[in-house]
Amino acid sequence: NAGVTQTPKFQVLKTGQSMTLQCAQDMNHEYMSWYRQDPGMGLRLIHYSVGAGITDQGEVPNGYNVSRSTTEDFPLRLLSAAPSQTSVYFCASSQGLRPAGGPYEQYFGPGTRLTVT
Amino acid sequence: TQLLEQSPQFLSIQEGENLTVYCNSSSVFSSLQWYRQEPGEGPVLLVTVVTGGEVKKLKRLTFQFGDARKDSSLHITAAQPGDTGLYLCAGNGIKAAGNKLTFGGGTRVLVKP
Numbered sequence: 001n002a003g004v005t006q007t008p009k010f011q012v013l014k015t016g017q018s019m020t021l022q023c024a025q026d027m028n029h030e031y032m033s034w035y036r037q038d039p040g041m042g043l044r045l046i047h048y049s050v051g052a053g054i055t056d057q058g059e060v061p062n063g064y065n066v067s068r069s070t071t072e073d074f075p076l077r078l079l080s081a082a083p084s085q086t087s088v089y090f091c092a093s094s095q096g097l098r099p100a101g102g103p104y105e106q107y108f109g110p111g112t113r114l115t116v117t
Numbered sequence: 118t119q120l121l122e123q124s125p126q127f128l129s130i131q132e133g134e135n136l137t138v139y140c141n142s143s144s145v146f147s148s149l150q151w152y153r154q155e156p157g158e159g160p161v162l163l164v165t166v167v168t169g170g171e172v173k174k175l176k177r178l179t180f181q182f183g184d185a186r187k188d189s190s191l192h193i194t195a196a197q198p199g200d201t202g203l204y205l206c207a208g209n210g211i212k213a214a215g216n217k218l219t220f221g222g223g224t225r226v227l228v229k230p
Binding site: 004031032033035041042043044045048050056058059090092094095096097098100101102103104105106107108109110111 | 121123147148150157158159160161162165166167168205207209214215216217218219220221222223
């Protein structure tokens with residue numbers, strides 16, 4: 001299993017450009033999430049999905065769109081990049097909630113480092 | 118919005134010393150997870166605690182979930198250089214989806230040989 005893969009690893013955009021960060025998992029996980037990580041701020045949830053065709057907003061959704069047409073893929077789109085979106089982006093997948101309580105482990109991809117100039 | 122505050126933000130100790138990292142909130146969480154992240158990589162799960170007062174041990178690491186499920190701590194005994202990394206706590210709110218986690222700001226731990 002490749003686990004969670006993300007492409008690209010690095011990206012530089014100019015303000016106003018759009019792009020899609022790709023995320024794929026081969027573990028047949030229903031749950032997938034996108035986070036951004038800024039220095040000193042931990043990870044903040046952007047959007048998440050609990051299954052194909054179902055997405056919802058996290059803590060910081062503005063400026064980002066997602067869709068989930070298949071179980072495997074969960075792309076993140078930046079519509080019009082801004083310098084405030086300079087960050088490291090992580091995609092994660094998991095099985096959801098354990099019957100005994102608490103979430104299953106989230107498996108994270110290696111991240112995409114995005115710089116917007 | 119549920120917030121998780123971690124303290125300290127940075128900890129530098131010598132090999133063999135003990136350390137404790139704290140994760141606090143004013144909100145109740147149904148569960149808390151601890152992750153460790155190394156440079157250039159994604160976080161990796163260490164433990165999940167779900168019951169108030171629960172204590173879990175993972176070799177030299179001891180995790181505790183507060184009785185009121187608002188706080189947690191991570192204690193490392195006899196730290197080793199391999200324990201160096203960013204430690205993150207993450208809370209799952211009551212009735213929240215399993216992947217709707219709130220992360221703390223992280224504690225960066227440096228263990229010097």
